[in-house]
Amino acid sequence: RQFSRLTSMAxxxxxxxxxGFATRPGPSxxxxxxxxxxxxxxxxxxxxxxxxxxxxxxxxxFNGQVPxxxxxxxxxxxxxxxxxNKDISRGVTLHWHGYDVPNDQDGVPGVTQDAVMPGxxxxxxxxxxQAGTYWYHTHSASDIGVRxxxxxxxxxxxxxxxxxxxxxxxxxxxxxxxxSPTVGTVAPGTPxxxxxxNTDSTTHRYAVxxxxxxVAAIDGRxxxxxxxxxxxxxxxxxxxxxxxxxxxxxxxHVDGRAVWSSSPSLSAxxxxxxxxxxxxxxxxxxxxxxxxxxxSFTLVLDRGLDLRGLLPRYAHTVNGAADPDIPVxxxxxGEVVRFTIVNRSLVVHPWHLHGHHxxxxxxDGKAATGSPLWLDSFxxxxxxxxxxAFVADNPGMWANHCHNLPHADAGMMLHLAYA
Ligand code: C2O
Ligand code: CU
Numbered sequence: 001r002q003f004s005r006l007t008s009m010a011x012x013x014x015x016x017x018x019x020g021f022a023t024r025p026g027p028s029x030x031x032x033x034x035x036x037x038x039x040x041x042x043x044x045x046x047x048x049x050x051x052x053x054x055x056x057x058x059x060x061x062f063n064g065q066v067p068x069x070x071x072x073x074x075x076x077x078x079x080x081x082x083x084x085n086k087d088i089s090r091g092v093t094l095h096w097h098g099y100d101v102p103n104d105q106d107g108v109p110g111v112t113q114d115a116v117m118p119g120x121x122x123x124x125x126x127x128x129x130q131a132g133t134y135w136y137h138t139h140s141a142s143d144i145g146v147r148x149x150x151x152x153x154x155x156x157x158x159x160x161x162x163x164x165x166x167x168x169x170x171x172x173x174x175x176x177x178x179x180s181p182t183v184g185t186v187a188p189g190t191p192x193x194x195x196x197x198n199t200d201s202t203t204h205r206y207a208v209x210x211x212x213x214x215v216a217a218i219d220g221r222x223x224x225x226x227x228x229x230x231x232x233x234x235x236x237x238x239x240x241x242x243x244x245x246x247x248x249x250x251x252x253h254v255d256g257r258a259v260w261s262s263s264p265s266l267s268a269x270x271x272x273x274x275x276x277x278x279x280x281x282x283x284x285x286x287x288x289x290x291x292x293x294x295x296s297f298t299l300v301l302d303r304g305l306d307l308r309g310l311l312p313r314y315a316h317t318v319n320g321a322a323d324p325d326i327p328v329x330x331x332x333x334g335e336v337v338r339f340t341i342v343n344r345s346l347v348v349h350p351w352h353l354h355g356h357h358x359x360x361x362x363x364d365g366k367a368a369t370g371s372p373l374w375l376d377s378f379x380x381x382x383x384x385x386x387x388x389a390f391v392a393d394n395p396g397m398w399a400n401h402c403h404n405l406p407h408a409d410a411g412m413m414l415h416l417a418y419a
Contacts, residue, residue: 041127044080046073050094052116052138052150053086060088060148067169067199068152071136075158077128084121088150090141091115094124096154097239098134098220098376100355101126103396108139108354111397111415115140128156132220133195133241135169143405151199156220163191164248170236171199186248194244198236201404203348203379206234207274208244217243218279221357224371225284232277238350239377239403280363283371288361293389294335299414301380301402302344306411315411316345316402322411329400330419331392338389343380349412351386352377352403355396358388377403392418 048071055061062068073079085092093115095107105126109115116122137151153167164186186192193216198204212228219241234242299318306315306322315322331337339358343349357374361367364384380386401413 041125042078044125045077047080049082051084051086052088052092060145060150062150062152066149070153070167072155073128075128075131075156079126079128081124082121083116085116085118087118089118091117092150093139094136095139096134096136099130099154100394103355106354108399111399130220131156131158132217133197133243134220135197135199143409146405153197155195165193167195167197169197169199170204188248190248192246192248196236196242196244198238198240201238201406204236206236211246211249213244213246215242215277216245219375219377221374223283224286226282229277231274233274235276237377237379239352279370279373280360280368281370285369286372290336293338295331296338297329298340300342300344301349316407317411318414323413326414328415328417330417332419333392333395335392336389337392341380341386343382343384346382349380349407350377350403351380353400354398355394356390358390361387361389
C-alpha cells in the first residue's frame with residue numbers, strides 16, 4: 001500500500017514536470033537520498049529521543065508513556081529529535097501537527113521520508129521560531145498508531161512567561177479520557193495559560209467554569225485583542241488547539257486533564273450546555289490582506305464506493321476520488337491560494353493542511369468578522385462550505401487531509417505540490 005502510494009506520487013511529480021512546470025526534487029529522488037540527519041539549521045540546543053515500542057498493556061508508546069513526553073522548547077531553540085522504533089511493525093514517523101516545518105521534516109511516509117521500521121531511526125531537526133501549542137504524532141498507519149498512543153505535546157514558549165503555563169492534551173482510549181500529568185497548585189491572582197489540545201479524531205467540547213477567561217490563541221497563532229468571556233463552551237476540532245488565559249481568582253489546583261478549584265475549573269466533558277464561542281466573530285477584526293487570489297481550488301467532501309479492492313467498501317472522497325487517486329493540487333511559490341471546502345456528506349470532516357496555516361475567509365457564506373483566524377485544523381460540518389486562503393511560502397509536497405484519521409485512511413487524503 002505504501003509502496004504503491006510512493007510510486008503514484010513519483011508518477012505525479014513526473015507528470016507535473018512533464019507538463020512544463022519548473023522541476024524540483026520530487027519525493028522519489030529525495031527518497032533515494034533520504035538524509036539520516038536533516039539539513040543543518042545550527043547546533044541543536046534541545047535534544048530529545050523518542051523510542052516507539054509496544055507497552056505491556058498493548059498501547060503503542062513513546063518512551064513507555066501515553067501521551068509521549070512533552071517536548072517543551074523556547075523560541076530560538078534548535079530542536080533535535082531522534083526517533084527510534086523498537087518494535088512497531090507498521091513503522092513510525094513524527095509529524096509536527098500545526099508546526100510549519102520545512103518539508104523534509106514533515107514526517108509523512110512515502111512522501112517526505114520512509115517510515116522508520118523496527119531497529120531504525122530518523123533524526124528531525126528544525127528551528128523553534130513559531131511560538132505556540134502543537135503536538136506530534138506518527139503519520140505511519142496513523143489511524144491505528146495515534147489511537148494506540150503514538151502522540152505527544154510540542155510546546156514552543158516565548159522567552160519570558162509569567163504565571164503558570166500548562167498543556168492539557170485530551171485523548172480518549174475506549175471512552176476513558178486520558179489524564180495528563182499533575183502540575184500543581186497555584187495561588188490566587190496567578191496568571192494561568194491552559195493549552196488545550198484535542199488529539200482525538202472527533203470534536204471535543206470544553207468548558208471553563210467559574211470565572212472569565214480569554215482565548216489567547218488558536219492553532220498556535222495569537223488572536224488580536226481577545227475579550228474576556230465567561231460561561232462559553234469551546235469546541236475543539238480533531239487536532240485543534242486553544243490557548244486559554246485567565247487569572248486564578250481563588251486557589252486553583254491544576255491536576256490532570258481538569259483544573260480543580262472552587263473556581264474556575266476546566267472540564268473536557270461533560271460540560272454545561274452553554275453557547276459555543278464562535279472564533280469567527282471573536283477578537284478585533286482586520287481586513288483580509290489580499291484582494292485577489294492567484295489560484296483557487298474546490299474540495300468537495302463526500303462518500304463513495306471504493307471498488308478497487310476484492311470487496312467493495314465505503315470510501316471518504318474528495319472531488320469524487322479517494323487516495324491515492326485524487327489529483328495533486330499544484331501551486332507556485334508566492335501565490336495566494338484559496339480553497340473552497342464543501343462538505344456534501346453526513347459527517348463532520350476536520351480538515352488539516354500540512355506545512356501552512358490558512359486564513360478563514362468565510363464559513364457557510366458568512367464572512368469572518370473577528371480577529372484574523374489562522375488555522376491548521378477546522379471542522380467542516382455536514383452541508384457546510386468553508387473558504388480559506390494561504391500564501392504558498394513553504395515549498396514541498398504536503399499532505400492535505402481529513403483529521404478524522406479513519407476517514408483519511410479510507411481515502412480522504414490528497415496532496416499539495418509546488419511546481
Ligand atoms: Cu496531525 Cu497529517 O496530521
Ligand atoms: Cu473526515
